[in-house]
């Protein structure tokens with residue numbers, strides 16, 4: 001039974017193109033109001049999954065429900081519930097921005113009297129007012145991307161799906177898009193795919209990492225760090241009786257271990273790396289304890305694996321654990337480059 005309260009429910013989704021398995025048994029649920037990031041190397045199956053979710057591509061098997069409505073049998077109903085910005089964001093070059101928005105708004109059945117004010121609002125939000133009378137062919141890439149985003153949110157659908165909305169944007173425009181996506185938080189459910197990992201980390205509540213057509217890890221960035229790496233690491237620069245260090249910090253966490261230690265420098269300071277399985281931040285109690293034991297502390301930092309580290313480790317792990325390649329055309333577990 002589909003979960004009618006979930007915004008998106010994907011169950012055992014499979015898509016094969018001829019002999020190539022692009023999506024291999026993907027299942028996940030997205031709660032209403034959640035912002036979820038899709039990560040994966042080139043050819044992982046992100047765009048294929050998004051196209052199936054939006055009703056633009058039929059699945060080979062499995063099911064997708066959007067707000068409880070099955071995509072396979074009610075694609076028109078689904079298009080009313082989803083705003084979709086496809087990969088490469090195809091736009092009609094010969095239309096003016098405002099004409100295009102009007103045209104799309106009518107297709108989306110926004111009543112004529114509401115459409116004008118809504119277009120004004122969306123152009124304002126996407127910072128497109130200055131170019132509203134421009135021919136789309138004359139827009140820079142960043143502005144074209146923003147037109148795609150404006151179109152996706154135009155009819156205020158409950159679910160927004162954007163395939164690499166920030167690709168090719170300059171840092172300033174990435175900020176604008178990030179704020180824009182953040183402004184949808186709580187009002188709309190959003191799935192975005194991206195290769196810009198800090199972007200995903202800042203914008204998304206949860207991340208799905210996809211490789212070779214499978215979900216290989218999912219969770220909040222913090223959960224993924226814990227799942228993939230398990231360890232938190234603290235880098236210290238200490239002088240004094242370093243032998244007293246471990247006994248002193250055992251009260252904070254009996255699992256703390258010294259994993260690296262350098263020789264003292266000219267000032268008597270050693271670089272020390274401590275590791276623990278505890279996911280919470282121990283920086284403050286560590287510092288307090290070390291100072292109380294009269295150790296001299298010149299630096300204390302918590303080293304967190306970046307989402308990039310997580311992504312690389314999760315995809316590597318999935319290649320290691322896949323017994324056989326999923327696509328008969330690939331004779332060995334592929335590298336990202338070999339699958340584009």
Ligand SMILES: Nc1ncnc2c1ncn2[C@@H]1O[C@H](COP(=O)(O)OP(=O)(O)OP(=O)(O)O)[C@@H](O)[C@H]1O
Nearest residue numbers: 017020022040041042043044045046047048049340
């Ligand atoms: N129309 C198609 N016909 C045949 N194979 C396809 C088709 N579209 C995609 N594929 C294959 O399906 C797999 C998944 O492709 P998909 O475009 O979903 O990946 P992606 O994760 O979006 O990658 P990227 O990061 O490069 O956009 C790839 O192996 C790709 O070559």
Ligand SMILES: [Mg+2]
Nearest residue numbers: 046047048087
């Ligand atoms: Mg893609």
